[in-house]
Amino acid sequence: MYQPTDLKKGTVCQIDGKPYRVIEYGQKVMGRGGSIVNVKLKNLLDGSVIPKTFKGQDKIEPAEVASKTVQYLYHDGDIFCFMDPESFEQFELSNDVVDEAKDYLKEGCELNLQVFDGRVINVELPKNLYLEVTYTEDVVKGDTTSSVLKDATLETGLVIKVPAFIKQGDIVSVDTATGEYRERKK
Structure with a gap:
């Protein structure tokens, strides 16, 4: 209790x-x-x-909530497909269950699902995820102070604010709780 x-x-x-x-x-x-x-x-x-x-x-x-490790495969419309890495059994979850986690799902990534009473109730993301920047504006020469923020589109389609020195192809760490930029992968 x-x-x-x-x-x-x-x-x-x-x-x-x-x-x-x-x-x-x-x-x-x-x-x-x-x-x-x-x-x-x-x-x-x-x-x-x-x-x-x-x-x-x-x-x-x-609450008697169990955790189960799965691998994300792909999504088709509002259906997200996952696989149990031990049994190779595939199953689908609706957009309602996946909720905000969909912005961070990358094909092949492993994550945990929370199960209550035999039913998946939540997709549990790691605290931080590394994602590739697929598009961002080039910075104006001389305007590279770290306080200037610009939009960057990540490989999952999520758009976040990043410092001006981040460029297309960089791998950045994103805080999955807030959706904010943390650091550039070295």
């Missing part, structure tokens, strides 16, 4: 038999040592977001 203060961002818990992920966390300390924890929870089955308040003595049930 979780205490309310265990519910950090990203924690998966179970409320009324449904899995939820904490997406926002806030704690208020009250007089005489009590505290209230305010969280926003994302339902991992239907994607809805609800606010919830817990008191210090509340008990929260952890």
